[in-house]
Amino acid sequence: MNFAVLASGRGGNLLAIIKAVKAGKINAHLKAVISDKKDAYALEHARQAGIPAIYINPKDFHDREAFDRAVVERLHEAKIDFVVLAGYMRLLSDHFIGQYPDKIFNIHPSLLPEFKGMHAIQKAFDAHVKVTGCTVHIVVKEVDAGPIIRQATVPIDPKDTLESLEAKIHAAEHRLYPAVIEDFVQGRIKIPPR
Numbered sequence: 534m535n536f537a538v539l540a541s542g543r544g545g546n547l548l549a550i551i552k553a554v555k556a557g558k559i560n561a562h563l564k565a566v567i568s569d570k571k572d573a574y575a576l577e578h579a580r581q582a583g584i585p586a587i588y589i590n591p592k593d594f595h596d597r598e599a600f601d602r603a604v605v606e607r608l609h610e611a612k613i614d615f616v617v618l619a620g621y622m623r624l625l626s627d628h629f630i631g632q633y634p635d636k637i638f639n640i641h642p643s644l645l646p647e648f649k650g651m652h653a654i655q656k657a658f659d660a661h662v663k664v665t666g667c668t669v670h671i672v673v674k675e676v677d678a679g680p681i682i683r684q685a686t687v688p689i690d691p692k693d694t695l696e697s698l699e700a701k702i703h704a705a706e707h708r709l710y711p712a713v714i715e716d717f718v719q720g721r722i723k724i725p726p727r
Contacts, residue, residue, distance in 0.1 A: 534614040534615065534718050535561065535562045535564045535614050536561050536714070537564055537565040537567060538550060538575070538619050539567050539569075539604070540567075540568050540575035540618075541569055541570045541575070541623070542620040543575065543620070544573065545703055545707065546619035547575045547579070547620075549707035549711055550710060550711055550714065551579075552711075553711035558715060559711055560719070564584070564611040565611045569588075569591050569600075573588075587607060597623070601628055605629055614636065615717065616637045616638070617637075618639040618640070619710070621639075624676065630672060630673065630674060635680075638671065638672070638714070639679070640710050642667050643665055643666065643667070644665060644667075645670060645677055646677075648660075648665070649678070650677060654698060664687065665702065666684055666705060667685050667706045669682045669684075669713045680725040683709060683712075685709045687701050
């Protein structure tokens, strides 16, 4: 199977995925990394790993769907079977989601359905919950509302700072996401009905 990663930032989850592919822990071909940010360090991780690093400027398109159509075209050119979002900070259009139904994965830094949307780690920290974590889910039209595939819990220690909690959650993400991708490739994931 071929897959692509869409990323907008520093690429921590992408780097974990690249390492898992190179170690044979994900038995699929990472064919492209696409970003909407020219300076996203994720593109540099891709270049260093010999993976096509593609920047598509959203300002070149009149709306979100036109941009997504350009991204989907690149995915089709690369014969992509499924898509992994890794810190991709754009909402996907219905057109994009329709091209890859039940084959777009996202990782969110909370135990969904708690703390949806932006700043989830901050929200969990401010709420003084005892446990948070991360969730891999299928992308649907509604933000962070798709079927949950798997979650990893992260206890919040009373001594944790926001920064230490972020580090713990990112470490959990870097373990969880590659494992879920491999389970999907191997046919071990059943998408829950909606």
